[in-house]
Amino acid sequence: MATLVLDNGAYTAKIGYSSDQVSVIPNCQFRSKTSRMKTFTANQLDEIKDPSALFYILPFQKGYLVNWDVQRKVWDHLFGKEMFKVDFAESSIVISEPYFNFTSIQESMNEILFEEYRFQSALRINAGSLSARGYFRSEPYQLCCLLVDSGFSFTHIAPYCRGSRMKDGIRRINVGGKLLTNHLKEIISYRQLHVMDETHVINQVKEDVCFVSQDFYKDMAVAQLKGHDNTVMRDYVLPDFSAIKKGFCKPADQVVLSGKYKTGEQILRLANERFAVPEMLFHPSDIGIQEMGIPEAIVDSVQSLSEDMQPHMYGNIILTGGNVLFPGFRERLEAELRSLVPAHIPVKVTLPNNPITYAWEGGKLLANDPDYEEMVVTRDDYEENGHFVCEEKFDI
Structure with missing residues (x-):
């Protein structure tokens, strides 16, 4: 029987068969202002020619799965012909859930996996437990x-x-990452350019230029210096989605102090935002x-x-x-x-080599473990005993 491992995160789904490699795919739907009526799902994001003012439709709110319609559409896409061509009659699934998940969400998930998709067996487990399993196996x-x-x-x-x-x-x-991106949008909108609708672009800016300061007050002093003494300052070229498909950071030695570039590129100048945004992970009281x-x-x-x-x-x-x-x-x-x-x-x-897929790798090890069959709930078990059998087995 094939085992599908799905680390169902609030931002990306990490999915793949236990005998195969992992794919990291957005766990949401999108609408773009250029094609307002059309909804794109998961990795169809690549088909959007102009992702400015991209509108995200997320199945998760505050870390918990609340929008089942969107989640079903994403899963239909992942399990369907375009992606993994899952044969439910011959498949088992390992799926992650957050810590202290609500019983109502757990019951809905059981119903969807067993009654709608009709997987032969399933294991619902915290992503952290998968990561721990991977760590204990390597150490x-x-x-x-x-x-x-x-x-x-x-x-x-x-x-x-x-x-x-x-x-x-x-x-x-x-x-989490959502709060950091939103805070960066607010800072840039207040200081330079209105970007409150540009979640997709500013998320990319955050990933490309932000860093964690080793000495916050020292870096803050450097960020206030003028000219080339300000080693924190960077210029980020925003995408225009015709010539420049993806934004990028100019090398430090190419920064023009006047901020006026001949090429007509649209520039974001970033200084203390680069480290003040990730600082919230260490000092949430800052905001x-x-x-x-x-x-x-x-x-x-x-x-x-x-x-x-x-x-x-x-x-x-x-x-x-x-x-x-x-x-x-x-x-x-x-x-x-x-x-x-x-x-x-x-x-x-x-820090593991790939912290984003670390839990998925743990799930892959678990699916190939000799004890795996003992941990899952089969569809026959579920049909006979309902949610009770899942509660009993999955509390690990």
């Missing part, structure tokens, strides 16, 4: 790890010991969110566990999710934790 001598998963809607801190999550230690910060930053949340999580476990947790911190790809993120987090954790305890923060 068989480790007993504990602490996962920092910073995604589109939230950042979760989740401790795992011997492969099972420690529920009491899970912490959530309501800061009025009264919550801990990631380093404090890690310490709070670890201190809720037994003392024997604490050194193991600090020594095995794994970063996953799109936000951890900001340059300097790992180094800053390790430095801040070093100042918060007792000196005799070693601190080690690991």
Whole structure:
């Protein structure tokens, strides 16, 4: 039987067969102002010739799956002829869900997987549990790890010991990639150019030019300097979707101080925004969110566990999710934790090669595990016992 692994994130779906490679596909629908009546789904984004003022229709709100109509259309597209040509009668599925998911959402998902798509068996599991499984498989001598998963809607801190999550230690910060992009849109709109409708473009700007400062106040002072002394300043060329399909950052040595380029390119000049936006992951209170930053949340999580476990947790911190790809993120987090954790305890923060698909890789290992058949719920089980059997088996 073929096993499909789907890490169903709020921004991208990471999907592929357990015998194959992963595909990262937008988990949403789009409408563009140039073709207002037509709706594009998932990777059809590439077909939109002019993605300015692109309107996103997201199945997730605040990290939870609430718009089933959109999610069904995305899944129909992924499972259908264009993408994976899933033969439901011969397929099993591993699908991720957020921590502390609502029972009503879980029941809807069970119904859709078993009654509509009619998968032969299914396993619903937290993405963090898949990541932990992948980590323990690659480091068989480790007993504990602490996962920092910073995604589109939230950042979760989740401790795992011997492969099972420690529920009491899970912490959530309501800061994710969506908030960072929205904040960058507001700053640019206030200072330079109205871009509140340009989520797609500004998201690209954020990924291309933002970084995590190692010394916030020092970088802030540099960003206020004039001329070439301001080493933080960069010029970003916005796409016009005819000659320039995708925006790009001009090299530091090509920045024209007057800001007037002969080519007629539309330029965004970015200085302290480059590091002030990712700083919200460390200090959400900067924009009025009264919550801990990631380093404090890690310490709070670890201190809720037994003392024997604490050194193991600090020594095995794994970063996953799109936000951890900001340059300097790992180094800053390790430095801040070093100042918060007792000196005799070693601190080690690991950034995997691809933190976005790390959970999917864990799901692939799980699907090929000899114990996999014991963990799933089959369609016969579900038809006989309903949601009860899923609740019993999936709480892992």
